[in-house]
Amino acid sequence: MKRLLDSRLLRAAALIAGILATSGPATGQTNYVVANDDQSGVVHEGVSFYTVGTNGELTRKKEVDTEGFGISGGYFGADRIRTLKSGGQSCVYSSEATTGDVVGIVVSTLKVGGSAKGSKNDGGTSNGIGLAMNNQYLYASFTDSNTIGTFSVQSGCSLTFLNDTSVAGLQGGIINGMAVHGNMLVATYTDGSIESFSISSGTPVSNGDEQVSTATVNSQGAMYPNSVDITSDGHFAIFGDTSTSVVAEVSDISSGKLTKTVVYNSKTSINSGNVMLSADETVLYVADTEGDAITALFFDKTTGALSPGCTSGPIRGISADWSYLGGLALISQSGNGGGVYVAEFGAPSAIGIVRLKVSGATCTLQEDPKSPVADPTSPGLLSIGNFPPRSF
Amino acid sequence: MRSVSRWLLAIMICGFSIAELAAQCPARPDSGTVVTNPFSISSQKGVFTAQMTLAHSVDSAGYTHYCYKYTAPSGVVESPTWRLNPGDTLNLEILNRIKSQDDSTMNMASPEEAVCGDGGPITVSSTNVHFHGMEVPPTCHQDDVINTVIQPGSAGFKFNIQVPTVQPPGLYWYHPHIHGFTEFQVNGGAAGALIVEGMEKVRPEVSGLPEKVLIVRQQYLVPWVPGPYELTLNYQVAPSIGGSHPIIQMKPGEKQFWRVANATIQDFLSLQVQVNGKAEPLEVIALDGFPLSKTRNQDTILIPPAGRAEFIVQAPAKGQSGVFFTQAYSTGPTGNPDIQETLADIQLNDNASSPVMPIAPASPTTISSDLANQTPTAQRKLFFSEEFGGTNGPIQFYITVDGQKQRVFEANEKPVITTKIGAVEDWTIENRALETHAFHMHQIHFLVLEVDGKPVANQDLRDTLQVPFWEGTGPFHSIKVRMDFRPPVVAGTFVFHCHILLHEDLGMMHKILVEP
Numbered sequence: 001m002k003r004l005l006d007s008r009l010l011r012a013a014a015l016i017a018g019i020l021a022t023s024g025p026a027t028g029q030t031n032y033v034v035a036n037d038d039q040s041g042v043v044h045e046g047v048s049f050y051t052v053g054t055n056g057e058l059t060r061k062k063e064v065d066t067e068g069f070g071i072s073g074g075y076f077g078a079d080r081i082r083t084l085k086s087g088g089q090s091c092v093y094s095s096e097a098t099t100g101d102v103v104g105i106v107v108s109t110l111k112v113g114g115s116a117k118g119s120k121n122d123g124g125t126s127n128g129i130g131l132a133m134n135n136q137y138l139y140a141s142f143t144d145s146n147t148i149g150t151f152s153v154q155s156g157c158s159l160t161f162l163n164d165t166s167v168a169g170l171q172g173g174i175i176n177g178m179a180v181h182g183n184m185l186v187a188t189y190t191d192g193s194i195e196s197f198s199i200s201s202g203t204p205v206s207n208g209d210e211q212v213s214t215a216t217v218n219s220q221g222a223m224y225p226n227s228v229d230i231t232s233d234g235h236f237a238i239f240g241d242t243s244t245s246v247v248a249e250v251s252d253i254s255s256g257k258l259t260k261t262v263v264y265n266s267k268t269s270i271n272s273g274n275v276m277l278s279a280d281e282t283v284l285y286v287a288d289t290e291g292d293a294i295t296a297l298f299f300d301k302t303t304g305a306l307s308p309g310c311t312s313g314p315i316r317g318i319s320a321d322w323s324y325l326g327g328l329a330l331i332s333q334s335g336n337g338g339g340v341y342v343a344e345f346g347a348p349s350a351i352g353i354v355r356l357k358v359s360g361a362t363c364t365l366q367e368d369p370k371s372p373v374a375d376p377t378s379p380g381l382l383s384i385g386n387f388p389p390r391s392f
Numbered sequence: 393m394r395s396v397s398r399w400l401l402a403i404m405i406c407g408f409s410i411a412e413l414a415a416q417c418p419a420r421p422d423s424g425t426v427v428t429n430p431f432s433i434s435s436q437k438g439v440f441t442a443q444m445t446l447a448h449s450v451d452s453a454g455y456t457h458y459c460y461k462y463t464a465p466s467g468v469v470e471s472p473t474w475r476l477n478p479g480d481t482l483n484l485e486i487l488n489r490i491k492s493q494d495d496s497t498m499n500m501a502s503p504e505e506a507v508c509g510d511g512g513p514i515t516v517s518s519t520n521v522h523f524h525g526m527e528v529p530p531t532c533h534q535d536d537v538i539n540t541v542i543q544p545g546s547a548g549f550k551f552n553i554q555v556p557t558v559q560p561p562g563l564y565w566y567h568p569h570i571h572g573f574t575e576f577q578v579n580g581g582a583a584g585a586l587i588v589e590g591m592e593k594v595r596p597e598v599s600g601l602p603e604k605v606l607i608v609r610q611q612y613l614v615p616w617v618p619g620p621y622e623l624t625l626n627y628q629v630a631p632s633i634g635g636s637h638p639i640i641q642m643k644p645g646e647k648q649f650w651r652v653a654n655a656t657i658q659d660f661l662s663l664q665v666q667v668n669g670k671a672e673p674l675e676v677i678a679l680d681g682f683p684l685s686k687t688r689n690q691d692t693i694l695i696p697p698a699g700r701a702e703f704i705v706q707a708p709a710k711g712q713s714g715v716f717f718t719q720a721y722s723t724g725p726t727g728n729p730d731i732q733e734t735l736a737d738i739q740l741n742d743n744a745s746s747p748v749m750p751i752a753p754a755s756p757t758t759i760s761s762d763l764a765n766q767t768p769t770a771q772r773k774l775f776f777s778e779e780f781g782g783t784n785g786p787i788q789f790y791i792t793v794d795g796q797k798q799r800v801f802e803a804n805e806k807p808v809i810t811t812k813i814g815a816v817e818d819w820t821i822e823n824r825a826l827e828t829h830a831f832h833m834h835q836i837h838f839l840v841l842e843v844d845g846k847p848v849a850n851q852d853l854r855d856t857l858q859v860p861f862w863e864g865t866g867p868f869h870s871i872k873v874r875m876d877f878r879p880p881v882v883a884g885t886f887v888f889h890c891h892i893l894l895h896e897d898l899g900m901m902h903k904i905l906v907e908p
Contacts, residue, residue, distance in 0.1 A: 071784075072783075073782065073783030073784050074782045074783060074784055075781055075782035076780070076781065076782050076783075077781070077782075078782075126784065127782050127784055128782070176781065176782075190781050190786050218797075219797055219798060219799070221788075221799065221800075223779075224781070226781060242779045242780065242781045242788075243779060244777045244778075244779060244790075244798065244824065271779060271780065273780075273781075289780065290726075290778070290779070290780050290826065292865060314865045318725065318863075318865075323725045323726060323783075323826075324780070324783060345783065380783065382783070
């Protein structure tokens with residue numbers, strides 16, 4: 001009964017936060033949605049910057065040429081763009097899978113501040129380079145070499161490569177999604193394995209908790225964690241699974257190690273490849289990567305439990321304009337986010353806008369009439385992000 | 393993971409092959425030349441005997457050839473047509489002479505059941521043979537593809553098969569079916585026609601007509617890496633852009649009996665013959681080797697990968713021009729684009745000579761099926777599904793019995809369906825994936841009852857049928873078919889799968905046990 005009451009209070013708070021969220025970003029702050037355009041072939045890769053209007057509308061301001069080359073695709077769980085606002089630094093970091101580097105862009109000037117490659121063996125030509133970071137270090141998952149490269153964040157948004165950590169799933173899986181919280185990095189592999197690392201010294205050191213996820217075991221390998229997010233208090237790691245339904249798994253990591261995951265299945269749509277918590281952690285957004293919709297699940301950050309929320313209608317343009325839904329960014333950096341932006345993987349690509357309304361224990365997700373917003377230079381958009389980043 | 397391994401394997405194979413392999417396979421015909429029927433081997437006094445060697449080479453354009461070589465009186469030929477009569481004995485010896493490759497980067501689990509043939513790890517150099525569409529036992533030295541492994545360099549493997557007396561006259565085909573690597577070998581051209589004689593007895597419309605045996609194949613430089621592909625007609629490249637098309641010669645206005653096999657690895661053929669730009673009616677005689685109870689005219693004949701269509705074509709009149717081509721076919725957002733291609737230009741020639749179909753010495757004069765009137769003993773639901781971990785994979789391909797867990801095929805798996813000889817079952821097969829799949833059943837034909845829940849106008853007997861992709865909204869597309877497990881010869885364990893060969897190789901396949 002108490003849990004039910006708590007849950008209702010949380011949802012009421014979420015409703016209020018959602019209403020507040022529609023008021024848009026704080027004044028005096030330029031908010032961006034950024035996109036790793038992932039160009040391959042002969043066109044240089046770039047990062048597109050979209051300003052966020054008061055109602056969450058997007059206006060494409062500029063594409064910054066990052067001078068390398070991408071691959072126009074790859075793993076869904078590997079987030080190819082991350083942002084930093086800390087200690088006077090405002091940066092956007094973007095990976096370039098073919099040239100194997102990570103580029104830092106100074107937000108105030110929208111110019112490249114620096115770039116760095118990993119070791120000579122590091123590369124992402126097969127399935128991309130995912131990124132995760134805290135204020136000091138940036139971690140790059142190189143899918144060719146199955147390594148996590150550690151870079152230290154330098155002034156001017158530049159990076160210095162420190163070293164590589166070789167990794168692998170228990171059955172030989174390739175590094176895929178990564179998330180960082182405090183001194184912990186959590187990673188997924190393409191064989192269903194998950195693992196956490198201590199990053200207290202910068203370089204990832206396994207916590208010795210590598211395991212095959214519960215959904216992977218139950219499905220005999222048919223489902224596996226793809227992307228990962230971590231709660232603000234570092235209590236739970238939440239995984240979005242490659243699956244033929246929406247499957248998310250939650251692991252209690254409060255001990256500093258991964259524990260056996262609890263599986264939540266909403267049985268709608270296909271492939272919860274990308275997940276993202278709202279700022280107040282009441283909602284977990286799920287991109288139905290291979291389906292055609294966005295799902296919102298209610299999240300109880302005290303217990304780590306997920307409960308059914310709502311699913312949008314079909315996002316416009318499936319098949320005709322795009323083939324996959326990719327990464328997510330929040331419409332609002334406060335409350336329940338008020339919905340999400342979602343990468344629409346096509347040639348050219350676009351960014352969809354899906355708005356959330358919460359009413360008590362129910363919600364609705366609806367695509368904005370002005371959605372999508374074109375990303376005309378991207379032939380395969382998978383990763384987008386918010387600047388400034390979510391607070392955790 | 394598998395995708396990555398296969399990609400690396402491909403690079404390695406291409407690299408090594410071009411450098412090291414001499415031309416083990418016969419030269420293939422140049423583009424723009426007259427298409428001729430494959431060399432054919434006929435049974436003699438009720439016995440068909442042949443020895444064929446599977447070899448491997450790389451052509452000057454970098455395409456890998458896998459070829460069934462047969463020594464004919466005129467020299468070595470590739471993938472001859474086998475011609476048998478119902479009731480014949482088929483004695484076939486296969487020699488695997490694929491040049492040993494460094495295939496250490498990938499192999500598939502070997503079956504743990506009774507090994508048939510050489511055993512050992514299954515690699516890209518292993519092979520076996522599937523007698524596609526034939527209603528023969530799924531046992532060792534017959535049509536077993538689960539346990540039969542023929543390793544390179546080993547002594548010849550002998551097949552001994554009794555063609556049922558009730559085998560319908562029509563076009564079947566043979567090809568390797570070695571799990572994990574079927575796509576490699578069929579992409580390389582290892583496939584040929586198998587004709588059960590006697591069509592003229594069942595469908596007299598074809599009696600005395602010139603016969604064309606046309607095998608459409610498909611070749612990729614690397615079969616599972618997206619990129620341009622080439623269709624070929626009897627091994628002659630049909631270029632999609634530029635170049636000269638294969639030539640089919642006909643006398644003006646004459647009727648010919650065309651027997652077309654879709655031996656591509658994944659192309660859905662939407663066939664038309666156009667005269668002066670207009671689709672001509674094609675008189676359909678048989679599908680998947682099963683003669684229709686009544687012929688029908690169609691402008692377009694859709695043949696999924698592994699399917700066959702036999703039909704009568706009337707040549708253009710003098711002064712007209714004709715083409716044989718496949719229309720573009722949408723296989724869905726995650727499917728391979730099947731583009732429009734001209735397979736051949738029809739060249740009118742008063743002196744064109746085409747061999748007339750041989751007359752079978754003895755064959756059934758009627759083929760009838762009472763399957764439509766049977767009461768099904770079981771209803772089952774299966775579905776195709778896919779999971780993408782990324783745009784380039786890893787991709788998992790599943791065919792699943794509803795209620796069971798999704799999993800890919802493993803050589804040592806237990807059958808996912810068990811039934812008995814005498815059973816007649818109705819199966820509904822849904823497609824929950826965003827690309828079209830081609831459902832294929834080994835050993836038996838099935839009767840097509842419904843598409844998307846609605847009864848079909850023509851209840852044809854097929855062994856392979858397309859299940860269209862899911863659009864992302866609305867109900868899944870489906871087919872409902874009636875399986876006939878009454879013939880005692882099909883007792884045993886065999887497989888059903890998607891006949892897009894990459895999907896099959898990656899596990900969109902399972903076993904069924906038919907108990908005696």
